[in-house]
Amino acid sequence: MVLERLQQVASHLAGHTNPSNPFDPLSTEEIAAAVAIVRQSHPDVFFNTVTLWEPRKEEMMRYVASPETVPRPHRVADVVAIGRGSKVFDGTVDLIEGKIVTWDLTEGVQPLITMEDLQIVETVVRKDAKVIEQCGIVGIPPQDMHKVYCDPWTIGYDERFGSGVRLQQALMYYRPHIDDSQYTYPLDFCPIYNSDTQEIVHIDIPKVRRPLNTAPPTNYHAEAIKAAGGFRTDLKPINISQPEGVSFTVAGRTVKWQNWSCHVGFNYREGIVLSNVTFNDKGTVRPIFWRISLAEMVVPYGNPERPHHRKHAFDLGEYGGGYMTNSLSLGCDCKGAIHYLDAAFVSRNGDPQTIKNAICIHEEDAGILFKHTDFRDNSTTVTRARKLLISQIFTAANYEYCLTGILNTYALNPGESAAPWGTEVYPGVNAHNHQHLFCLRVDPNIDGPNNTISIVDAVAAEAPVVSEENFYGNAFYAKKTKVETMKEGMSDYDGASSRTWEMANEGKINAYSKKPVGYKLVSREVPKLLPKEGSLVWKRAG
Template identity: 40%
Template structure:
């Protein structure tokens, strides 16, 4: 990609929270390269909008001047150092440059293929898989799993991946059906070198394939007739830039390499008054801890947001849409690790869905029936992280409800067992193939703004009434308790008390 050498300036945008344009991303990279003399060993893990202050956003009026800034995370492979930078696109210079010690940026998409190539070229790895009857490295699949930090002295400060490997029977085979059990190449991602190959013993390859594509499956179900979703007058939502209006809802969206979809300034119009609800909401982190203590699996504990960036791994729905009806798409722009602008076409899907009955009542005295159907607005994206697909869906309903749902699809992470063995820490899913037990735990950060910034959190428990006021044993009530500090708010769910939390102004 060719980048102009003259001092770039910010591109005119309509709102301070509009995502960086491709030109702004390119400008930020060019400024950083020039001012900090960044060389070929530099990788750009993140280049995204440096969001302005809440006061700036909430006080913004159309026509106001907008100062644009980019936030960047930069890794120098040569020195193994990580930097955070802020670039003023309005002024055309770097306003902040900090070395952040003791950290690692996420594993970048470019590193996936580079890591695989390094593993396949390693003589020690070639020797290890030959013990298992594998001689064609072109059919080997390498997934660069994060290594985590287990306090090992020789790993301190090293940018490591403990790569997990599978092998295809042919170039279009589903490789996840045949894990290369017991072989773990450990890769220094800064040097892109295999520093050791762990071999915990030969386990035979599972014998069966698990192919799912139309190349292999010719006969699909024929007992379903077409179901058409049509909106002859078009959708009920309107889109202006990255602002969405639908029914009484109004919001803006953004997209970052780490979080993927971000919601901003969500409001609901009540009796003609636009009432704020959320200032910002996004998936902040997720972790996938595995419960198998064996050497090949005990360090599988991926943080798929922070360690990989679900935004960078978002699907382009241009390749196959996952929504039905009248759809509006938003593209996402970021960089690859070398600082070139990367575009994910149709990264975010916006559409409406019928959601059954919203309200119904039958007056048996008059024999009259009234039904109101439910409609919901859906803002979503899907990310592929190795074997898994995560679908992230924000739903907005006509009754004022906001719902966040994560849907998991794709394939489970697989492992091999010896013939006749029953795995204790997983489920056998095919002969000699099992899925280790694990969890998917998600954390969503919600910066609430219910009717303004002065919000409080209450914990609500269902409590039985005291005996002296409960002669029949049936009395109970909802008890609200203020959680005044973050320390107090570290709470557990309690299904026996039907515990929930409410946020009030």
Template identity: 30%
Template structure:
């Protein structure tokens, strides 16, 4: 069973100011920008995004309802100009009320790379005589079977091309149209392309390495099929327990809004539990992937996948029974493509309920009585494909007030070609003439906290042994130590499992019956650290990865943990590390947390030709937010099924 949300394009007024832009609204915004006359025929776009600060003003009654403000980014390559454009769409569908409010000039190198640009760069390579010559030296003559992934330069721009909007290409070969090219890296061939003119400026050739002849198909039927797997169906004969009104969802005490942006993909807004606010905004805000191999085809690889490409355009359409199992509700989403046209992604976001084993249980041996409740969670997810890699983002809400983000990493490892017997110092051999380099994945999250209201503070906790023998004659007493982090200069923190370090976001206005501030606890079980030298591009480009948790007061212009425009940025010029230099107060403010999840990926042969899912997590759990277990009201499992209490009855005998 499935249900599919379809945006109501005929509605005269937007259902809610934070709703994602529709395809029709994107079309109107682009038309308003073109009508201004500043954009020429060679204009490319990178994103149409709801002005959330304005939307919040509309919600508060400080701005008129029925108007939408979208931010566009446009590059006119003929004029060598780029702009941030604020467009206001009036109520209804009359184009006469649509207007541009502001044009802010932008360095034309800086906007992210659109899919249309990436395809054009690949085609420019295939047409380049120098590129064809390098391929012919490797026995490749049919360039139509060559894949070129346009990669951001990431701090490695050659001085001789200063001022150009550049990309470089990683090159792969297919033996036929149905082949999986990512198993056959073309080692040593590195084209450098001007993205404004689509000119191949040069092709580096670091020496011929014979291609792998080993197949790596991912298609069903190309491998022996494992027998004995029988159908597993999820059946909810009375339908799911959630209700949906447009983009607003209610489920088991939770209420929130689903959103979607060009930069971040899936966003959750205004999460409330039991009628009390918890989080105002939650999203994966940035992804940074540095490769840790000095070989000539890999050393440049360090990507801001969201800031340089955008999660929105990379979002998958999800399929029932494959990506999502059970009774599914889908949300469609739209984004602005590089050519100025809107693109609708059917079934971009999946929502469903899952059984999650035991919620709580006690077996009273003295009375011979047992009580058990099963846990159910609501999962809101989407998937992005970034060239070879695939990433799933699964936000789960639980019946006890817990929130969890699980990030699933799968897809194809980025590979290098090697000669037989070559020592692989900075990676792992995974196939015939193929090695995959060691690399890392960092996920910078954004959590606008609102625990029992907008004013909160951050407190760090750790465990330590009682140092006073007079208080601890038996040597086993352990204290829980809380340290308020009242200023930004204190709020760049690292995890420490040895001391059980964690953080509390406390309400500045509400207390529980024990006199403590109500709070939510932040747990970061999956982190890593950079290993590059401090002077390396990787270390300087993304300073946010050097800490595991950052905190700042909310500011509408401080939107992305790694900076607004990382493409062609001077390393470290923008981002949370830069904002924190103001050392603003964090005591009783609208607090924004920037957790950084990470994984150090030393590849395994078992992850080739495709990677079984690895998962990393963030957990937010109530910590004194309630006076007792908030899940005491969850019904007996047998009662949910409509029968008598069987699983909670005294066992026979």
């Protein structure tokens, strides 16, 4: 009877909130229904993730092609739950049938750290006797522990602990005042926190101790700026207005703008997901991309000393670009006429929660698109460019990915050099060298799924000077190397040849260029992963 009732509730909720698109994120009602179904069979787990299990590509393509005749894909929840002893369970829940489809214990892995996980660490750190002792050593008395803060990072991997325990490393800081920048006062030790037992299990202490920084605090809050002399007066306001309204429309989560159309999804890990991107070419709707998202990123730090070798954050896989998303507001976050979309997630205890205004959709002037002046009569043709922004901002400890941020810092003794692994950016503050490497997941669908990938390099002609083919020696061209296997596709950016990656449909020829229709991936001035092959971060990210 209980199972039948859960099926009725799930069916009712799924029907009541019938999404306009099977790619729509789970609603708060659907999250609650998934949790209720799981709790019936697994009452003692905590929830790490309840998100949409996206319909498989082949099934969804059939539905998109003929939604009137092809059955709508079922609403299925993808569930990650945590049991006692850091046990990790992966499951799927069919919300239409109201039942668990799969439920597996996954060994040797750890799910991402949620915002709730992060917040608990700071409370535990402030009360731990050994942490209080270390704070005293660097110059912080016990009565000032409320001024001690930490940015919890996943530990990634440490050979002393293995990968079977859910651990975090607490990067320690101090704030003289609650609004002061803690990154001015990094502490030199690093507690290790067990998320399962909620206790400090170890503290990494450097061989050379570095006492609390004595430099003046930095504070960028509005009141502090006023007290320090006030805001700038040499800038006049820029007002953005669209008196006739915006040029885009939003129906459910489908956005249309200048003949473009796409579905805007959202999940706990990737954040924004664009699906079924199409272009209406004079009445013919042409598919362009099936799915685009930011799948992962890694931020390796370049200081080889322990514990800094562990500092290589996978900000999406370890924390979640969706979970860390800001609630945006009109003003500095977004300017002009804005359309917002919310995001729904699950709490550790299984309660649905909403981030209001998680996605901002707006238009911007983008400068000059095209201009030409005819020198003969001085006539000019000029066109302004416009872009549509579908954006989010997420905060990963010291970084705001919008993209901006604050440097992750470490303590520095008076007279100590930060070189060569960092830069002294303020008295007693060492900002370590680091990279940000982004991994985009792009599924091209250019005029259909039969697409070809090529590596394109700008190169000089092979023929020598004074040859018949290249007599004057000035010939050069774009050399294309077709990618036949995934291994061949593993290629680095090459600035010497201005390397790009072309996605094309060889079965569809452009009427003017007589070349296959396609798009290019363009990267600029980005070094590859700088840590050496065989290093810890290379093994995890290389």
